[in-house]
Amino acid sequence: MSFVIRPALADDLQHLYEMAKLTGGGFTNLPPDRASLTGKLEGSNAAFSRQGDDIQPETFVLALENTETRDVRGTCQVFTAVGRQYPFYSYRINTLTQYSQELDRTVTAELLSLVNDLGGTSEVGGLFLHPGERAGGLGLLLARSRYLFIAAHRERFGDRILAELRGIIDERGGSPFWDAIGGKFFGMSFQEADEFNAINGNQFIADLMPKHPVYIAMLGEEAKKVIGLPHPSGRAAMRMLENEGFSYQGYVDIFDGGPTMLAETDKVRSIADAHRGTVSDAALGKGEKALIAAGRLKDFRCCYGAREIDSEAVRIDAQAAELLRIGEGETVWSIAR
Known part of the structure; x- marks a missing residue:
């Protein structure tokens, strides 16, 4: 499936x-x-x-x-x-510390503040x-x-x-x-x-x-x-x-x-590790397992797939390309699975 x-x-x-x-x-x-x-x-x-x-x-x-x-x-x-x-x-959990000189005692209490x-x-x-x-x-x-x-x-x-x-x-x-x-x-x-x-x-x-x-x-x-x-x-x-x-x-x-x-x-x-690249091949055989996303706003789609990264170019498998409805020359974001 x-x-x-x-x-x-x-x-x-x-x-x-x-x-x-x-x-x-x-x-x-x-x-x-x-x-x-x-x-x-x-x-x-x-x-x-x-x-x-x-x-x-x-x-x-x-x-x-x-x-x-x-x-x-x-x-x-x-x-x-x-x-x-x-x-x-x-x-927010806050800590309140109070000291009594007469008792020579310090009391710490936790409070919930809205x-x-x-x-x-x-x-x-x-x-x-x-x-x-x-x-x-x-x-x-x-x-x-x-x-x-x-x-x-x-x-x-x-x-x-x-x-x-x-x-x-x-x-x-x-x-x-x-x-x-x-x-x-x-x-x-x-x-x-x-x-x-x-x-x-x-x-x-x-x-x-x-x-x-x-x-x-x-x-x-x-x-x-x-x-x-x-x-x-x-x-x-x-x-x-x-x-x-x-x-x-x-x-x-x-x-x-x-x-x-x-x-x-x-x-x-x-987010920090997400790779932005241009699809150079949409028929990759085997590659690194990844999450791959494409499209902006209403066209956004994301799925599991395979990728190979070469600088700003990325190769993805055919099934991922089909699920994302993209081809060569289009931009994808991806992260290793």
């Missing part, structure tokens, strides 16, 4: 909706709501259609297509500048691969295709990039972190708050969330032990992000306490 990454289309709505129902909650960027997904696809189409090079708050939605069946089996998203249109809230520090940062997110396709490196293709897209459209993205990982969700679909903090102020369950945020935005957070720092020591044990930890299903994603140069810098999600990973855009491995 052959798979290709391409821009998501309006006709992909049903496939995206079916995948959204499989996420199990806590997946804000892929809500099981047709109206929200339709709006996201419309916004993505507008982003792919815009020709300017300036940074605007946009979302690009990509789809993983099985080219034999035409089914969409995965998706991922790239955000150009979060927090420009609506505030982007995080909790911040907008990451406004304007680009983001990679919304990655979901259908459970029936979790083999053959398709998750890696989805994840790294986003970096080739950024490399090919670098002027549309910021100098920093983040990735939010889903936090710990219990068997009930609830969040110990939310129950300890947000649930006390909003009168709604984690699932209700997460769904409301996905559909309506997070202004309600600014309206009702306590503005003063929260002392972590005052939280229950169940909440304390999940702060900054990814959901078990996200551990592999965290390792992939670390391999790309992302690191956890003390920011956590305000809903489930999951870690936010950060990196300098130009230092992300798959």
Whole structure:
């Protein structure tokens, strides 16, 4: 079977909706709501259609297509500048040290402070691969295709990039972190708050969330032990992000306490190592296994293939050329698999 990454289309709505129902909650960027997904696809189409090079708050939605069946089996998203249109809230873990001369004692406490520090940062997110396709490196293709897209459209993205990982969700679909903090102020369950945020935005957070720092020591044990930890299903994603140069810098999600990973855009491995070259041969036999991408904006496509690099020229295999719909003389971006 052959798979290709391409821009998501309006006709992909049903496939995206079916995948959204499989996420199990806590997946804000892929809500099981047709109206929200339709709006996201419309916004993505507008982003792919815009020709300017300036940074605007946009979302690009990509789809993983099985080219034999035409089914969409995965998706991922790239955000150009979060927090420009609506505030982007995080909790930042800070340390407060105090000393009592009378007791001759120093006390150190960790606090959660509600911040907008990451406004304007680009983001990679919304990655979901259908459970029936979790083999053959398709998750890696989805994840790294986003970096080739950024490399090919670098002027549309910021100098920093983040990735939010889903936090710990219990068997009930609830969040110990939310129950300890947000649930006390909003009168709604984690699932209700997460769904409301996905559909309506997070202004309600600014309206009702306590503005003063929260002392972590005052939280229950169940909440304390999940702060900054990814959901078990996200551990592999965290390792992939670390391999790309992302690191956890003390920011956590305000809903489930999951870690936010950060990196300098130009230092992300798959961006820094991306090779831009002109196709000199589109019928390569054997070569280095690679991710290969071609086309700008609406014409962007990415797949696995074989390559040989000779300075600014690159040879690729015929199947990759067919999937990318390109031939000799055209420009491709590629990174070793």
